[in-house]
Every structure is written in structure tokens, then in C-alpha cells.
Ligand code: HEM
């Protein structure tokens with residue numbers, strides 16, 4: 001009877017692990033291709049030059065980002081290297097301030113602040129543009145990031161993290177690019193259903 | 198006592214102390230949800246929370262290491278290879294933990310440059326420690342792996358449990374290397390980050406604690422090695438057979454293709470099976486041996502581990518693991534509810550069990566009893582279950598009002614956070630957190646006082662010379 005022989009189960013453990021690891025390796029190769037900038041799910045960084053929105057795709061039955069006309073940040077289009085530099089800087093700002101230990105990105109992180117996956121598309125920027133006296137959404141975001149405690153909307157404030165203007169601009173570019181990633185429909189219904197008081 | 202066991206006691210003591218720091222930082226983070234002005238401008242929420250979850254990782258790792266150093270000489274019948282290096286690194290480890298904690302609290306952040314990642318912090322959840330400290334942790338784990346594997350080579354014999362543990366050291370150390378790179382693309386960053394987080398807690402750590410609990414069961418109940426090892430292999434097969442692809446439950450929404458919805462949902466839904474198996478095993482063994490043991494607290498913490506692992510990891514994880522529901526529960530207090538229950542049940546209870554095993558031998562107690570440990574056990578588990586229940590209420594309210602109805606904007610987020618059910622959850626979590634903290638104090642007192650009073654009551658006569 002093999003069942004009461006530990007060696008039988010040992011062989012089972014080894015073979016299961018090997019098979020599963022091989023499958024994971026293959027899926028990883030495929031997934032990394034899909035999520036590389038310019039892959040099937042993640043637009044290239046130069047997408048920050050375009051209009052980005054989020055809409056329900058009736059055929060797929062889920063919400064998806066849409067990429068539209070030219071709409072460069074601060075009205076100035078950037079080439080690929082400059083876009084990549086902005087993204088690199090933006091990520092450094094995000095890591096250096098541990099934003100992810102208050103916020104979530106694509107639902108991962110901490111839950112003290114709002115999810116930032118679609119922060120670029122948040123209707124709140126209209127109000128913030130008025131409060132900060134900014135002409136555009138990106139300018140409102142920059143001003144907010146540089147002094148979030150001054151423009152607080154409720155009692156739970158975001159602290160001032162000493163973000164310089166250059167750093168804020170790079171972070172806004174990062175958040176705009178982030179909003180263009182196809183996240184299989186998360187978050188659902190973003191911004192299309194109003195909450196009344 | 199052997200050098201390995203002395204080192205084990207040091208590691209376990211450090212773990213219990215850090216557990217206290219973790220509890221304090223958890224309470225501070227929880228206050229922020231009730232009073233956002235608390236320490237605002239001095240220690241922001243994220244700093245308190247980083248301290249909370251990073252000390253959690255470190256105290257559990259130290260607890261595992263303590264447990265392994267404790268059992269190593271018994272399993273191999275000799276001192277571990279390279280024990281001298283482990284003894285030195287213990288103090289390096291402690292010093293580094295203190296330095297990093299001071300940097301988190303006093304420096305908090307730096308400019309957006311690589312220098313910040315090297316010196317102050319890396320801003321990636323659970324592995325925030327700056328690179329210099331991460332190198333230290335990697336070194337400690339390398340030496341730890343060498344102690345285990347090297348001793349097996351030196352002793353020229355190996356038990357099944359130790360063989361599993363030795364092989365498991367390889368992924369344990371390799372996965373930690375994901376703590377280092379800075380990856381610009383958040384989708385790729387999260388892809389690898391989840392290898393570290395999920396494959397640690399739902400694969401390698403699960404196997405490591407399985408080995409530790411197997412050794413504890415043999416010691417506490419005298420279960421036969423053949424049975425324990427058979428179970429261990431079944432467990433490894435099931436944990437890795439479901440957990441490796443179960444990784445997919447973190448790949449639903451991070452930009453990865455939608456085949457992960459099916460693969461991740463299916464395999465992770467099977468992950469509770471091995472955890473259920475462990476409960477069956479523990480209950481069966483306890484029954485066979487009529488729960489006869491000279492170390493009641495260790496035995497009860499072992500049972501708590503089996504049940505906590507299954508309920509917290511298996512049941513509470515299963516609740517949110519299918520993509521149809523995870524779309525709403527993702528990144529809410531519901532996740533926090535599961536995270537607390539699972540880490541507590543699977544790992545913290547196991548480490549505490551080993552603490553009592555080590556104490557019994559170190560203080561030469563024939564039996565471990567008294568009422569102190571019962572109070573600690575009840576307050577800690579009661580407080581934790583209360584927190585988990587509170588977070589479940591808050592999390593469900595958040596999933597519903599912020600995600601399902603509100604559409605996850607800032608406005609919807611605020612509506613969810615101000616929802617009365619959510620607020621109720623936050624207040625009662627804090628209340629139960631205080632109960633948990635009282636349990637911690639009782640535990641710390643019990644561990645330090647245990648058996649000492651009897652010794653004091655019978656003073657040793659001075660030698661006549
Ligand atoms: C007094 C007891 C405790 C309190 C008040 C507490 C409080 C908290 C708070 C407020 C957070 C932040 C959640 C967020 O981002 O909103 C947190 C996160 C966390 N805590 Fe605790 N905690 C306690 C004990 C524990 C214990 C005993 C463990 C495990 C052994 C633990 C493990 C964790 C983990 C893993 C996270 C991250 C969870 C996630 O982000 O999903 N905590 N805790």
C-alpha cells in the first residue's frame with residue numbers, strides 16, 4: 001500500500017510543485033509581455049499626451065479606459081524619452097513618500113486615503129481647480145500635491161510631504177498614465193454614479 | 198543548554214518585545230481612523246502603519262528563527278554549522294531594526310531620489326526598510342539558511358521535517374530579493390511584489406510553520422514521526438499545488454490579462470483545503486493522546502494556530518477570493534479583516550506556542566500551568582476576533598457604499614468612510630484593540646514570570662566553602 005508510505009506523498013509533493021511552478025513561469029512570461037508599456041494592457045508612457053477616459057464596454061461587459069485625441073499635460077507634448085523620465089521621477093516620488101502606505105494603487109496598499117488608480121479622472125478636481133485657482137486639472141493636482149493640508153476637503157487630511165513643483169508635475173504624469181491601464185474593470189462604475197449627501 | 202537553544206531564546210525574547218511595539222503602532226494607526234488629527238504633523242498615519250506592519254514581519258521572522266534554532270540541535274543531535282555567525286548577526290539584526298525604526302519615526306521621507314531608497318525607505322508595502330537594512334535582512338536569512346542546510350550536511354543524516362525545511366529555505370531567501378529593485382511600471386512592480394507577499398505567506402511561510410508545528414506536535418503530544426511526516430508531505434503538496442497558481446487572486450486588477458480571473462479564482466478557492474487538513478490532523482492527534490500534555494499553554498496555542506490558520510486564511514480568504522466579489526472587496530477594510538485573522542492565526546499563534554515550549558525546558562518546569570497564560574490567551578484571541586469582526590462590518594459597508602454604489606471616487610470614498618456602519622466598525626476595532634493590548638501585557642508578564650516564583654520560594658543554599 002503506497003498510501004501509508006511517506007515516500008509516496010513526498011513524490012506527490014515534488015511533482016505537484018514542479019508542475020505548478022512551470023505553469024506559473026509560462027503565465028509570467030505571457031503576462032509580463034501584456035503589461036510592458038505598449039503591451040496589450042498597458043499603453044506606452046507617451047499616452048500622457050492624449051485624452052484619457054473610462055467607459056463601460058458593452059461588448060466585453062466591463063469598464064475600460066479609452067484613449068482619445070491629443071491632450072498633452074500643461075499643453076506641451078513630450079517625446080518618449082521625456083515621458084519615460086517623468087514616469088521614472090514620478091515613481092521615485094511615490095516611493096520616497098510611501099504614498100502606498102496611505103493610498104492604494106490598483107487596489108493595493110493602505111486604506112486611509114482614496115484609491116489612486118483613476119485619481120486623474122476624479123470629478124473632485126473640478127472643485128479643487130476652483131479652490132486652488134488653477135486653470136486646468138493638471139495644475140489643480142500639482143497645487144494640491146504641494147500643499148494638500150491647505151486644500152483639505154474633510155477632516156481626514158493628507159499631510160504636506162514636502163513635494164517640489166517638479167516632483168508634483170512628475171507625479172501627475174504618473175497618475176495620468178496609471179489611469180490608462182486596462183485593469184479588467186476595477187474600479188467598477190468609477191465616477192459615473194453620483195453619491196448624494 | 199546548547200548554543201543554538203540560547204540563541205533561540207534570545208530570538209524569541211526579541212520577537213515578543215517587537216510584538217509589543219507592533220501592537221502599540223497598530224493602536225496608533227487605529228486612532229487615526231477615529232481622530233484624524235491625532236499626531237497629525239508629527240507622525241502621519243503611514244509612518245505609524247509602516248511601523249506596525251514591518252515590525253509584524255520582523256517579529257514573526259525572528260519567532261520562526263527562534264523556533265528553528267530551538268529544534269535544530271534536537272533534530273540533528275549537534276550544534277548548527279556556523280552558529281557563531283548567527284550569534285553575531287542576532288545583535289546586528291537587533292541594532293538594524295532599532296535604527297530603521299528611528300529613521301521611520303524621525304526622518305519619515307526623503308526627496309524623490311535613489312538616495313532616499315538606499316538610506317531612508319523604499320516605499321513598498323511590507324518591505325519599506327531602506328536598502329542598506331534590506332541587505333542586512335538578506336544576510337541574516339542567508340546565514341539562517343546556511344545554519345539549517347549546513348547542519349544537515351555536517352550531521353550526514355536528515356529527518357523528513359528537516360529535509361522539507363532545508364529545501365524551503367531556497368525560495369524563502371530568493372523571494373526576499375524582490376525587496377530591492379525599483380520598477381517604474383506599477384503593473385510590473387506589483388506583479389513581482391505579490392510573488393514576495395503571496396508566495397511568502399501562502400507558500401514558503403506556510404511550509405515553514407508546518408515544519409515548526411510538526412516538531413511542536415511531536416514534542417507536546419509524542420505523535421509518531423512517521424505520521425507527522427506523512428501529513429507534512431500531503432500538506433506541502435496541497436499548499437503548493439493550490440497556492441502557487443492561487444497567486445492569481447492578486448492579478449485580477451493590476452493590468453494583467455483576464456485569464457487570471459479564472460486561474461486565480463479557481464486555485465485560490467482550493468487553498469483552504471490543506472488548512473482544513475491541518476485542523477483535522479491537530480484535532481485527531483489531540484484526541485488520540487487525550488490532550489495529555491505537560492505544557493498546556495503551548496498545546497492550546499498550537500490548537501489556536503490550526504484553527505486560526507484555517508478560519509483566518511482559509512475561510513476569511515475564501516470569502517473575498519472569487520473575482521466576482523473581489524471586484525468590490527478589493528482594497529477595503531474587508532482585506533484588513535482577513536489579513537489580521539490570517540497572520541494572527543497562521544503565524545503569531547505558532548510562534549507563541551514555541552515560546553512556551555522553550556520556556557518549559559529553559560526554566561526546567563515539569564509542568565507549565567497557572568492562570569496567567571489563560572488570561573493572556575483569552576484576551577489576545579478575544580481581542581483579535583473582535584477586531585476582525587469589526588473590520589468585517591466596516592469592510593462590507595465600504596465594499597458596498599464606496600465600490601458597488603459609489604464608484605470609488607474621492608466622494609464615494611468619503612461617503613463610505615463616514616457611513617455609520619463603517620464608523621461603528623472603527624470604534625469597536627479600537628475597543629477590541631485595547632483588549633488585545635491588555636492580552637499582550639498579560640502574555641509578556643506571564644512569559645517573564647513563569648516558573649520563577651517557585652524557584653524564588655526555595656532558595657538555593659550557598660555552597661559551604
Ligand atoms: C491592537 C491590535 C492591532 C490594531 C489596533 C491594528 C490596527 C491596524 C491598522 C489600523 C492597520 C492599517 C489598515 C489600513 O490600511 O487601513 C493595520 C494593518 C495591518 N495589521 Fe494590524 N492591528 C493590530 C494587531 C495586528 C496583529 C496582531 C497582526 C498580525 C499578527 C496585524 C497585522 C496587520 C497587517 C498584516 C496589516 C496590513 C493589512 C492590509 O493592509 O490589508 N495587526 N492594523
Ligand code: HEM
Pocket residue numbers: 107108109322398399446447465466467468469506509510511513514515516517518519523526527528529532535536537539540543
Ligand atoms: C495564512 C495564510 C494567509 C495570510 C497570512 C494572508 C494574508 C493576507 C494579507 C495580509 C492580505 C493583504 C495584502 C495586502 O494588500 O497588503 C491578503 C490579501 C488577500 N488574501 Fe490572504 N492570506 C492568507 C491566506 C489566504 C487564502 C487561503 C486565501 C484564499 C482562499 C486568501 C485570499 C486573499 C485575497 C483574495 C486577498 C486580496 C484582497 C484584496 O483584493 O484586497 N488569503 N492576505
Ligand SMILES: [Fe+2]
Pocket residue numbers: 395399443444446447
Ligand atoms: Fe494571496
